[in-house]
Amino acid sequence: MTEPREGKYRKERIDRGIKARSDTVYIVSSPREIMYVLLPRVLPVIGLLALPLVLGEGYWGRVLFLCCIYALLALSWDFMASVGLISLGQAFFFGIGGYLAGAANLYLGLSPLFSIPIGALGGGAICTLLLAPVVRLRGIYFAMITLTFPLLVSRIIEATKILGGTHGLPGIAFFPNVYTAMYVAVPILIICMFVFRRIMNEDYGTVLQGIRDNDRTVMSSGINIYRYKIETIFISGVTAALAGALGTHYWRFVGLSSFSWDFTIVPLAGAILGGAGTFAGATLGIFILVPLSELLREFAGLRIVFYSLILAVCVIGLPEGIFHYLQRKYSQFERWVAV
């Protein structure tokens, strides 16, 4: 496969037969082709929904919940990246959402049913407001600001000792039981994944990709790119803050560690590993990374080394991610043709 034969040959990549056939309207005539298209979408959804029952209440059920939280963060990173805003500070959204939900639960006595939406929407709103002034920055400068935001907020909380200061807010209510928790998190994840993909496939998504690729052109077509950027930040922010709110109720605690670098680098690594730009890829990446790292919990300190190395390797060596690779394999094949 890797060795070219004698003479002039080139590698050609074309769609598989079944993919070509299932792209047309005649797909409805063949159950095989319907399965070809549906299976990759339906199977993971069914699998995810069934996992809580399989894993039960034990530790691995907890890990599944953790995967969902990180996957939501990865999705939100991916969405922001689709408009060209690379964020190195998902922990910011996560922490703010978490604190809001925790405060709503602790100080206002609201049950998780209310505090989670408050945390998500409120968190998204606050973060968007704070990021709005710097939304005109591009690329690296935006990334650096997002890097400093979680650090800044956590230092401010530490210094002013509001919201529990260094020891945070313990004693927050848990979900009614572990199964409720998982059956809240998993459907939310699935919904988010599909919603984001839908958005990207609509006109709105086309504008976003345009902004990512060449924003001056979009600007000169009369579209207000700042409005789109701010809306994107809001949507991503709500998703990440939602993850934060879920996390708060799961750990029964929110504190400065909610702003930790873990919550930025794991989604980042997962999204890049799985394939930036495809939301399913981000989820896939997380579902590989997080269980692996739980397995490596014995080597506690090495886990961050592990994430960081994966991130570095992926950025350097495999920028397209696993999902793109899988997608390519699934729908296309390669062969040598004579020139």
Place this chain on the structure above:
Amino acid sequence: MDLLIFGTCNSILLALIATGFSLTFGISGVANFAYGAIYVCGGLFVWALISKAGFPYLASIVISIITMGLFGYALYWVFLFRLRGLVLNEVIATFSGGMAILQLLRYLGFHGYEYALPPFMEGSIEIGGVGIELQRFFMIGIGAALVLFLYFFTHHTRLGLAFRGMSQDERTAITLGIDSDKTAALALAFGSSLATVASITILPLGIIDIDRGFDALIFALAVGMVGGLESVPGVIIASFILGFSQQFVAVFFGSAYTMVVFLSAIIFVLAVKPAGILGKFKELEERV
């Protein structure tokens, strides 16, 4: 009075840390966010040479500077070679590489009281009623020398000018015969050596703390952003502004607010004038 003295010390400390970073990122346009890791590694390497191999102090310093320089050179070929020009990917790759190194060091247990570098000279003297360690004087001297060196290097030597040319416009530089890859690798090497010089001077004041690596990166970034990444006078001005405000805040508001100063400074500058106080180009690029 002690505010003045410790403020100056602090500022020179910042300038020391920032020069290496400024050389690579600001002046040469090569992102090296593994700076913190190199800073700590430099110090640890000297420590290892002194305690484990029994080398004399001065020799260890020289060896360490050269080795870290080589390490920086190698770093380019491993991490950055394929990412030239994609600034964001460079940042992510080097940042995670740096984090990996730092966490690995922490995992291996390089965290304790015995990891400290001895000061160049023990003792302290009094100025205006305030006792200052002699090490801090060395720091001031070396810091000043380093900044001057940086200025002359980048403005009056071929290699320095090549660095600047490369970041201004890579293609033109190539057409003028400057080998982009080799120059960038050298920029990284020099930056790493400067980082080691900084860490050797500063670490004897405390202990070799791995968390300082991350802080060093933030300090360098803050100084660079505030002063303008490619301008050496900017580095000086920014370090003094940040150094004094940090000391001021520590004395009057409590030490907890010092990092807040840095981080707010980065955000403020990026929001208002992204190029920094004395920075000129990149203004068009980073604002839309």
Place this chain on the structure above:
Amino acid sequence: MEKGTMSSIFKKAWFFVLALLVVSFYGPLIKEGGSSEKPVIIGMPISLYTAYGRDHKKALELTVDEINAKGGVKVDGVMRQFKVVFTDTRDSEPGVPVHDAIMAAEKLILNQKPDFLVGAFHRSEALLAAMDMLADNKMITFSGSPQTPLYTNRIKENPKKYKYLFRSAPYAVSVGVFWGGVLQHINKTLGLKKLFFIAIDFEWAKAIVKSFEGIAGKAGWETVGFDYVPAGQADFSAALTKARKSGAEMILLLHDLPEAPVCLRQWKAMKIPTMLSVIWTPAIDGPRSWQMYGDSLNYSIAAEFPAGGSFPVKNLPGSEEWINAWLKKYKDPPETSASKAAVYPAMRAIVDAINRVGRLDRDAIAEAILETDLKDISGRIRFEKEAHQMVISTDLSKGMTFAAFQWLDGKRIVIYPKAIADADIKLPPWVKK
């Protein structure tokens, strides 16, 4: 760059990753379905990366070895041995990743199924956050290093929920009370009265400083100022300058991270004319400190818990047994002044409670622990009924005691409590009085 070779390497890599994924989901399930364990399992979720963590781990292994050598403990009529399992909670890292600590502890509980937790957690933040998780799992827990009074406060408020949680070590209030006694003694003997605190900006230290507010006054001292230093900061010049300006005669340092010796060094270099005392600052109050810092430590005062932990106390017969056993097993002395704390009293209480109850019924044992009354070399092991806190007292018939000592020419001279003191405190030559 050769895309061809790269992608084949990556192909192999992905297969490996996928295989690992499968294993990671199913592997532990296979491992878990084992038979019930014979030994009584003691779990220790602690930050193995700190000096205190390492000491506690060694202390647990040493104690368990001794108990097992004597036959173990009798459960349901059968002698069973103890087994220890550890997990690194990383909770002493900067930023205290509390989530991670809780997850680590939870994994230990769910996978290894310990019967007791001893020396749990290093930071107050992590302990407080984990309380609910521990209560839900009905895990009898003796906390380790965390000093916060909020732990005992919450137990007091909700004794039924937290009936399984205990503390077998000193905490902010007991430290405050003890040091109040030390300060009072210093005030009476040397006449000093102006106190300045330099503390690390963590919950435990703030709690201790706060507990001094009432105590210092009664001991004849005046708090002339304090400064909190953020974790990771290695420059104490601002704090020391403040101390000098305030006219302090004694600086009390509370700092358990490796930057603490910098304070000592700067204090010496800046020639601040005060005495220096430290609380829970292993860089300075640990057995190895003199080797590392030499005579800048001279005249400094620190304390150890329990008395006789890392060096034998003349007036406490039998106190040399622990340190001798330690040196025999580990060759090097402990790193901190709390090497016998938390773990040793907890294990004694556990063994005693199991022997009294006879079976591993968590509710019965939790109640039995509250009735503990054991004579020990450093006093008596008893617990406060409401707060589940071990009694710490300078009265050896009521509780366990600290020993305060002064570093003099490389030796630690016990100066307080009077019942076990070696000698009186000496005033350093640079403090004018």
